[in-house]
Amino acid sequence: MIAMSSPTPLYHRIYAVMRERIVNDYYPLDVPVPSEAELAESFTTSRITVRKAMEMLADEGLVTRTRGRGTFVTDHAQKSRFNRAVVSNINGLFSYLNAVGKGTRLKVVSLDRGEAPPRICAQMGVAPTADLIRSARVRELDGKPYSLSMAYILPAFGAGLTRKDLATTNMIDLVQREGTTVEQVEQTLTATLADEYAAQHLKVPIGAALMRVNRLFFNAEMVPFYAAEILYCADRYEYRVSLKRERGKDFLLDDSRNP
Structure with a gap:
């Protein structure tokens, strides 16, 4: 898949994939992420390319790199206060x-x-x-x-x-x-x-x-x-939801004006 043409440099694509994994809790905080050699083999590329991607993650504060210990995740995406469940059948x-x-x-x-x-x-x-x-x-x-x-x-x-x-x-x-x-x-x-x-x-x-x-x-x-x-x-999938008003369940988005 690496041979596919793309205007985005390979190191940046690896950085983007690794960042996505980190912010979505793919790697636990107390376990080192795969080594440069392991990632290079996984992505079918060189360690130099992987190192450049990992340096970008370190510069962003998402990982710390320590000689002899490895690379560890230091931060996860903040959960939005608007992440609320919608109950359906x-x-x-x-x-x-x-x-x-x-x-x-x-x-x-x-x-x-x-x-x-x-x-x-x-x-x-x-x-x-x-x-x-x-x-x-x-x-x-x-x-x-x-x-x-x-x-x-x-x-x-x-x-x-x-x-x-x-x-x-x-x-x-x-x-x-x-x-x-x-x-x-x-x-x-x-x-x-x-x-x-x-x-x-x-x-x-x-x-x-x-x-x-x-x-x-x-x-x-x-x-x-x-x-x-x-x-x-992404180009073949659409998620569609139909929302209907339920009688007797009206509410105001902002009721601060109603003491």
């Missing part, structure tokens, strides 16, 4: 997922057991070393990648999954088929940039704009048992 989400499933084709990338990224472990309330069922799938629309979805499931709810299942059925249908009841779903949408893994499977350049949808599923006991992270190509 879960059936609308399931209808949407069903429609997407009928209009696209699934390609299974992987299915295994292992650790999840720290941000996923924090959301699910499990230890960073917890053993989870992991899968990655690409959805294709009209023969081209539409989305890349990563799933992380507690073994008690996903141990029976097979690659054949994943190639034909929505994940939420699979876990419910095993007897799990979905009581609540928390969904977050954010803009992000393609890292090397996403770029490879979505066939976009590293640093390309993507839409990330994170969904956390709770069972009847309100235990988060399944986390989904879906990356959509």
Whole structure:
């Protein structure tokens, strides 16, 4: 993917991807980020290029670099005080997922057991070393990648999954088929940039704009048992919400003038 033409220098694209990871809690505060050599191998480039990107992050105050210890994250994006949940009916989400499933084709990338990224472990309330069922799938629309979805499931709810299942059925249908009841779903949408893994499977350049949808599923006991992270190509995805006024629920945006 590095060979793709782009007007943006490679070191700046690596900086942009690493910055996006940092501000979205990809790396824990107490664990060093991958070394220059590891990042150079990951991005298929030289250590000099990676070093320039990391120096930009250090100059911005997002990481500290210490000889002999490594590079550590020092800051995370501030959470906006306007980040408030909007409550809606879960059936609308399931209808949407069903429609997407009928209009696209699934390609299974992987299915295994292992650790999840720290941000996923924090959301699910499990230890960073917890053993989870992991899968990655690409959805294709009209023969081209539409989305890349990563799933992380507690073994008690996903141990029976097979690659054949994943190639034909929505994940939420699979876990419910095993007897799990979905009581609540928390969904977050954010803009992000393609890292090397996403770029490879979505066939976009590293640093390309993507839409990330994170969904956390709770069972009847309100235990988060399944986390989904879906990356959509920005030019092929639209999220639309219809909002209606509810009778008797009017309110003022600013009631400071009404003592």
